[in-house]
Amino acid sequence: MSTASGRRFEGKTILITGAGSGIGRAAAMRFAGEGAQVVIADYNGTAADETAQLAAQRGLGAAVATVRGDVSVEADNVAMVDLAVARFGRLDFAFLNAGVGGAFGPIAETSVEDWDYTFHVLVRGVFLGAKHCSQAIRRHGQGGALVATASIAGLAGGAGSHAYSAAKAAVVSLTRSLAVELAEYRIRVNSVAPGTIMTPLLHRGRPEKIQSVLPPQPWPDHGEPENIAAVAAFLCSDDAAFITGETIVADGGRIAQGIALFGTGAGNVLMQRPGVNRGSTGEPSELRNTGR
Ligand SMILES: NC(=O)c1ccc[n+]([C@@H]2O[C@H](COP(=O)([O-])OP(=O)(O)OC[C@H]3O[C@@H](n4cnc5c(N)ncnc54)[C@H](O)[C@@H]3O)[C@@H](O)[C@H]2O)c1
Incomplete structure (x- = not known):
């Protein structure tokens, strides 16, 4: 699979949350490979540093900075954006991607704490990221793009994932509202809704195990983080200049397969x-x- 389309993000800066692993890490490589300056933000500081080391091994180290932060904490979001501007002079894009599985299981056994944790990371994190990143993008007046990571779980039902599904549905809804508000500043707001993607969140370190328990999907290959990074790159690029308020499904045909x-x-x-x-x-x- 191709991993880059030239250096179309030269001179641009992106903040990527959850860039210490999985989809966020793949996105950091993709954007840096296409010339962007990348702020790698993650709750797990060690993982963020590992992503930066990977970038350095690929000769992309000069264009990355790392920051440890919790997307559900407003002060951490401010610090992430401040770092981007201090280090690279501007912010153009944000990939609001950090996530956890959150609460799962029967609703009768879902604690308020676990429900709130799910929403804090997945929804409050996108709200706060959008709040502070959009202000930084507005400051230079040249527009930009926000991309959030939703999920096909937010577009469909299924017992046991009520908290995660509701949180991801909120991300889809936020995407639409923010797209309308921020259009006048030429900030496009979109989401990507992945299907099942082979990341540590899904396979917990055992990819061979998870493949046998996943329900079949139409597309023969399983989803890789790079597939989702490619959609995020497209949504930030000028090729998506007229796309805003949209959630792009990348799921190997799972939603198309329906029931x-x-x-x-x-x-x-x-x-x-x-x-x-x-x-x-x-x-x-x-x-x-x-x-x-
Ligand atoms: N893997 C899938 O099948 C799949 C499917 C649909 C949606 N998603 C979504 O994709 C996004 C990325 O997930 P992934 O699969 O790459 O998982 P991952 O576990 O590989 O990476 C997620 C990263 O987010 C970080 N993170 C978690 N909570 C955080 C917080 N409060 N603040 C900052 N960073 C935090 C983690 O430390 C981790 O590095 C998530 O939003 C997830 O819900 C994943």
Whole structure:
């Protein structure tokens, strides 16, 4: 897979939260590879430093800075933005991506503390990031872009993930409201909604284990962090100049597959016996035997 499209972010600065791992780390590499100055922000300071070391190994170290911070704490967001401006002179983009799985399980067993923790990281984090990054972008008057990481969990249902799903749905909603407000400053606001992506959040260090328990998706390859980094880069680029308020799904066809009423893959009954159903018209229906 291609990892860069030239140096289209030369002279631009991006703040990436959750850049110590997974999607955020892949995005840091992608943006730095395309010429951006990158602030690597993460709650896990050691992980943030490892991302910076990786960038240095790839010859991109001069263009990165790291900061330890909690996206749910306002003062930390201010410090992240201040660092970006102090170190690189300006802020153009933010990828508000930090996340955790948060509370899961039956609602009767969901504590208020775990619910609040989920919303603090996933929703308050995006709110505070957008609040402070947009002000820094407005200061230079040349516009920019905010991209948040939502999830297909926020677009669909499913028992056990009520807190995470509701939080990600809030990210989709925030994206729309902020896009409208910030358009006059030429700040575009979009989200990416990943499907299942092979990151430590999903596989907990055992990618081979998780693949056997995931429900099948239409696309044959599993999702990689670089797939989502590519969408974030597109959304910050001039190629997305007229896109704002949008959530782009990158899920290998999971949402398209929907409830899979007729089965998936080779088990899809409609695919096995094609034909036409003429319902209650009195006209005969047909089933064609294709020898499958
Ligand atoms: N992996 C998937 O399948 C998947 C699917 C849909 C959405 N997402 C979303 O993608 C985003 C990135 O997740 P990932 O899969 O790369 O996970 P990851 O665990 O690999 O990386 C997440 C990073 O966020 C950091 N972080 C957590 N809480 C933080 C906080 N309060 N402040 C600052 N940093 C914090 C972690 O330290 C970690 O480095 C998350 O928002 C997640 O919800 C992931």
